[in-house]
Amino acid sequence: MKRKVLSFKGGIHPTYNKELTKEKEIEKVEAPSIMEIPLVQHIGAPAQPLVKAGDFVKMGQLIGACAGAVSANVHASVSGEVLSVEPKMQTAGMVSTVVIENDGKDERDSGIQGIVSIDKLTTDEIINLIKDAGIVGMGGATFPTHVKLNPPKEHLIDTLIINGAECEPYLTSDYRVMVETPEDIVNGGRVLIKVLGIRKAYIGIEDNKPKAIRAIEQIIQNDETMEVAVLKTKYPQGGEKQLIKAVTSREVPSGKLPSSIGCVVINAGTVAAICKALISGMPLIERVVTVTGVGIKNPKNLLVRLGTPIRQVIEQCGGLAPDCKKLISGGPMMGIAQYTLDNSVTKGTSGILAVMESDDISENESSCIKCARCMDACPMGLMPLKIMQGIKGGHEDEAMEFNVMDCIECGCCSFICPAKRPILQYIRTGKAKMRLKRN
Amino acid sequence: MGKSIKLILILSVISLLSGAVLSLVYSITSPTMEAVALENQQKSIFEVLPGIESYREYKNDESMLIYEGLSKEGNVIGLAYVAEGAGFQGRIKLMIGMDIKSKRITEYKVLEHQETPGLGAKINEEGFKQQFSQKPWTEPFKVKDDIEAITGATISSRAVTELITKSLDEVLQIVGSDEQ
């Protein structure tokens, strides 16, 4: 039987380059002697520091407390002495960072205990456990998951979509999780079905990952509540709005949340992390990171403690090629370029990518020739060239007229542009200036 | 109310003065203008009807303006009439002369046209005009066959040709019916 492959309008087909790490099993990385754990690893208010220099912390101990409606807990990923708590430049900007000298003993916090039977817990109890474990979206947005699981009352949720699309080129961390521990995802999914009080969950996987599709389907064979939605391989298939459109044919209204149309989307890695945290009781202190790119000698999928400096992670993979000019945290489409190897791996670091300057980046920028390819590629149906024109000319209001705020910053427009216009960068500038104006 | 009266008064006085001045100027210039107009008309009639001594209006109504050209003896030796039709850009207005004795066209003169200079405007040049002189009234003639078109301005050439043949027919009809 040939299955229907789901898709959305727009999007692009970059070179995926997933072969570099696709078949590499997840390896565990030793935590280095100095760990720098930022207190902001999520969207929202920074966590409140609970430790100070000189304190001794244990693995899994809460060191930053969730502060506010949208915020998340931060835990120590090793045991050892706190050297300092000070602002440091991280990928997310200048944030307060707890520096810990790892004593190498990995002493567990005494409060940590696994849960025997999840069935006995109430919905609120589960959500609280997820909150305590400091779980945030690991698909890149790092939105605190407990908030997502608590949608506004007037939103009736009927569908959960587990996002296993991993449409970003190069990255394979979700893929490895789906292939190696599919039961974590399925069990986590079942918990979430219960929490949301719904009947159906879809696991969206792109059709270039047949192994993952098979692995999951084997487990849910007789489960009515779960179904694998096979998606067309196209970027940004994993984008929340595009995924919802592909799976349910619904569109999230502009400026609204997915929950307003009854959908919740959660990344596959996040679901696995929820399952693990509930079972073992150990909060989120490590994640799978794909370390890849031509600039890396030995590309791998690694299980990394949060707070490990990128330098350490790269060394695990044989180090950086000497002529590597660019290092990216995340995938090549949405990832953030790093200016130093000292930044830490955080909850949102799905990959570390080292590319050669000459690899992909073309510098011969020219004028827009109005080919409209950016418009055809934009998954949001925007007119990127017009937005860019407005922002470039200093007329942000013109960009507003072209709905710049609906842009999901997927980068399809910049990717496809034959004139190599930095469209998305203009859009970001425009958005920033607009926010400035409002304040 | 005083203000309104003032407005009306001033505007009226200005209009009045303007009317007075203009009628004065007009009365000074109008004889000259009339003379000029007459001269132009004469010139074109004399031009298309060579050999006449004087002329008189034969018919002047909405449809047609026809003159009779008189010889020294006062005999009608030719007709001249004004014809108007569509050209390439705008209207073309011609004064066309007819020789009664030979029943042929004498010549035409372009009174007004808006054809392209260098192209259609050549309808006003001798080279093109000459082709029409001595063409008989009754045998229709056509561009390409009888008249060589101006290079790059076939439309204007055709327009003039058609205008002449068509208006000739009309004039002949009018004149013919009057004679009966």
Place this chain on the structure above:
Amino acid sequence: MKAYKEFIKGLWDENPVFRMLMGMCPTLAVTNAAVNGLAMGIATAFVLFSSNIIVSLVKRLIPNEIRIPAYIIIIATFVTIADLFLAAYFPDIHKVLGLFIPLIVVNCIILGRVESFASKNNVLYSAIDAIGMGVGFTWALTLLGIIREIFGMGSIFGVTVMSSSFTKWVIFILPPGAFLTLGVMLWIINSLSKTKTSESHCH
């Protein structure tokens, strides 16, 4: 000194055509030959001169509500005089300028100067201003006419200057040529001088 300044500004700094962009219609329409430009310029200058003087004489008598109609009547009277005069004594030129003689009435230069200058200054300065503007308008139109005539007809003031093998550039005497020539002239003049041509001053 002030009088000199009022005169000279119309020639370049506040040239009605190249700097103020006033009276564009006749500027474009009649400059397909140098002589037409010259004639149009002189006719306009005459109207401008006369109306400026009259308006600066009677300005105090005219209430605001009927200012525009009153000025326009004055202007239109002079235009009619010019029209009749040309028709009687220069019938050929009158025929070529055609519709654009009456349109001097609504040429923004006239009303513009009358409104902004003559209605505020005394007779002497108004007259000088009118002469300056008039001469400025005239030279601009004549120059445009010369350029368009040379390229379009190969002649200047009707005198053939190009060799017989010269191919006439017909576009110069057609409507597009008017726009293009003036556009390029503005470009050259803007590049030559420091201050920029203003947007149309009529409006």
Place this chain on the structure above:
Amino acid sequence: MNTLTVTSSPHVVHHDSVPKIMYRVIIALMPALVASVTVFGIRVIIVLLTSIFACVVTEYLFQIIRKRPVTISDGSAVLTGILLALTLPPNLPLWMTFVGSVIAIALGKQVYGGVGSNIFNPALLGRAFMLITFPVAMTTWTTVDAISSATPLNLLKMQGVSTEYLRLFLVNIGGSLGETSALAILLGGFYLLYSKVIDWRIPFTFVGTTLLMAWIAGSNPVIHLFSGGLLFGAFFMATDMVTTPLTKTGKLIFGIGCGLITGVIRLYGGYPEGVMFSILLMNAFTPLINRYTRPKMYGRVKSNG
């Protein structure tokens, strides 16, 4: 450790580029060029080189004087030169070709700020300028043998003579350089469609509308299809992305508009050919079309399904 480069995402880009697009169009023009050389001989090459040279030099000088980066290597000036040359009559004096090419690049492109910013199709603007400036030379269709021959369209208009269809399709002497073979034009056109440089909408609606009008007016659509610049214009000139609408709806409107105007001019107008004027006129409308046709945005639906 070397200093790293920081740029905004995305960090990878598609391999297509403006020069590649331009060179693809140039390749697509090769069949028409070969057909032209076969019919008119080596003179075609001379005309072609003159106009390319003039275009490139004009672009270069303009950019040097304005202290802007020189973009002649992107191929757009070369392309304009080729397209312009292919729309000219065979025996046009070379200096006129030169003038037209200079106008095409200077007035058609550089005054608006160079590639991508122009409103009107530069090559067509150059041609229109030449047609109006040198009307006699531009409407004198002499073949190499200097035999004066009327274009089929002229024949159709003037006398209603039709030429045999197959000959029209294969070789068609008496038109512009590029119009010699409908077959060659279609070859290039379909290559462009296939390589996704152009969208089918403009050429098909353009040609379709013109033919429909001709048919309704009782004129022979086949002759209208294969003669004059219709195919050449529809595939190579009405598809220039810079000067045509952005959206698909906009492209349909553009194509239909071109078709209507071409039809009106061919059937009722003073000029025998309307393709050039129709494209230029629709170019003028393009900003307005863009203003009123917008793509359907995600998340702006009333009902959810």
Place this chain on the structure above:
Amino acid sequence: MNQIYLVSISAMGGIGIFFGVLLAYSSKKFAVEKDERIEKIEEILPGANCGACGHPGCTSYSEAIVNQAESIQLCTVGGAKTATKIGDIMGVLIDESLITKVACVKCQGGFNCLDSFEYKGVEDCHTASLMYRGQKSCKYGCLGLKSCMKICPFNAITMNQFGVAQIDIDRCNGCELCIRECPKGIIEMVPNDKSVHVICKNKETAKTVKPKCKVGCIGCKLCERVCEQKAIEVKDNLAKINYNLCTGCNACVIKCPVKAINTKTE
């Protein structure tokens, strides 16, 4: 011939009376209050439409003055002179102490200051500052990507040989647009008549500043000591001049070891 005079005079007289009546009637009937002051104020305003007054343009500012009793001192471009003139029309007295101020870029870094990374992308200071606050290792450092230069309506800003924005005080009209534009917040208004300025905003300690920037203020307090007018105070590792006291003697300029105090008279 006499008849034509009569007819035309009476026709014109008739037309004149007719329209005179019409206009008189309609100007009464449809009269709308219009304040002449608006036009007058508009004539006085510079017409740059720069928006520094907070209104979309000079016209709307003049309307606001008349209709909404908006302050008459908002036009920084026109300065005190304009305000006085508007005051004459509106019958308002203005604050005579309005001193003209000009903008000053408080950074001399540029090539004197290390970069943390190589920035590539859109040439715009906001854009660059979105990524790690821009490529300069000093967080107070001018990024040199010309945002202020592009926004200045009076072309008063150029980039100097160090790649830092510099303001031509003769051209600066004090509209403050550049101050709002600079993402680094390093442009400040300074009195037009003073020439000595601390051209740095770095509040970090000498230890942090020294390795990054050759010309950054290190808070050494030499200037404080050398100033006889007691016009300089070092606070938060940064020297600050009290312009009310400064006489422009240049003592501090000569003394400053890193040349962070400088004169801008040219």
Place this chain on the structure above:
Amino acid sequence: MLKDLLLIFIGAVLVNNFVLSRFLGVCPFLGVSKKVHVAFSMGIATTFVMTLSAAATWLIQTFILDPFGLGRFLQYVSFVLVIASLVQMIELFIKKTSKDLYHSLGIFLPLITTNCAILGLALLSVNKTYNLAQSLVFGLGAGIGFTLAIVIMAGIREEIDSADIPEGLKGAGITLLTAGILSIAFLGFSGLISM
């Protein structure tokens, strides 16, 4: 009859477009073509005034000037007076009755007084000896032709607003060049209908 009116209409809109081939109303065409919606309002206001003044001047010509033989020398004065007063009254009327309408159309009315397209239209109608219906259609067509030209120009100017145009050409220069090109393109309609 109907065909005749249609021809007059098409002629005024396309073939002999007032701005692009007759050079009437060029000043507002250059000055008020920066924004499409403004240009459109200006066009509509002009069309309105043109149609009305075509009727008014026709009446004056037919019932006052012609019967008394004053056409040759009182035409201009009476026509401009009629137009100026008409415009001023419309303006006052709109201002009083509808604030919105005044803001979208009324503010353009004073500009229209000194727009030679209106007077040109009146004089052309008389020259062509049009009857009342023909004059009205001619006025309407000319107005629509003007609107068409100015809206196209505004669309183009909005588009090139952010383009890198040579300094000396910005504003009026490039507008004139564009008008020249438009005029070339409109030449394509020549010969369509000969009037």
